Amino acid sequence: MTTTILLKKIKKRDMNALLDWFDVRQSKLYKIGWAYLKNHHDVEDIFHNTILKVHDNIGQLKEDNYFETWVTSIFINECRAVYRKKEQIAPERVESGPLDSQLELLNDLDRLEDIHKEVIILKYLQGYSQLEIADILNLPVGTVKSRLYRGLIVLRQLIEGGGNDEL
Template sequence: MTSIILKKIKKQDMNAVLDWFDARQSKFYKIGWAYLKNHHDVEDIFHNTILKVHDNIGQLKEDKYFETWVTSIFINECRAVYRKREKQVAANQPELSHLDNKLEVLEDLDLLEEIHKEVIILKYLQGFSQKEIAGILDLPVGTVKSRLYRGLTMLRQLIEGGGADGL
């Protein structure tokens, strides 16, 4: 990222924030879709994140971590919407999410605990390094490694036919 764009963002230039997000829209959309699987919710997360970045840019400690900081905000917004939706579903009787036409791997990924699911999404769907994931989730790198290993082991068991009972 050029320092010119970041300087504009730091001066709370909304157009600079929008331009930065436009250039990375598909990356963030994939993260949001992996969590929420709903276009309208992902769009809401985009808007909320853009506003939070614009309003809270002064909290950024080091310029080199700008993208990590923004990704962390975006993921936290996704988590909040996901938790809210889960509470609503629980209150209105559980729905069967497996009726959707999803790829088998994504279905199985949905069966994993959130702590394992999110590191797999960030590593394999978004291409973040383990160190970057540690920064995004505010975890030690060792914890990221163990969650990746455990999550991939569980996912492999599910794919090989163990299903939810195989965990």
């Protein structure tokens, strides 16, 4: 089924069409959710909340071409809300030990400020363009470029500095 037909069904509040759309993009969205929350159950809850919000608010979509961007924005906002709530309840850092380089990179990425972390995740882990990221986060493209640049500089410093201040 083409995306256009699927979107028409979604706009008619066809829950099965919406679930089909999410099934195709589940892996991509899951990676974004995991980068924020690092908890499978929380990410699953975010999926459910996002599906319901998209279903209930599909009438607010102004441009069909931006459907995926709109959904991703809702998903990220849900992740941010859960992350903030968890930080208020029990702020804690993941203990690092002898990890492979990919996990160390993710730990270093997690140490970045949220504004830098989210643009790097969207650009390099999810493959969104700077323009798409600007749409998702509702920011000017120049701000996205600036955050990417600064975030990559800090990430490089963390990696070159060993990435672990605590032993």
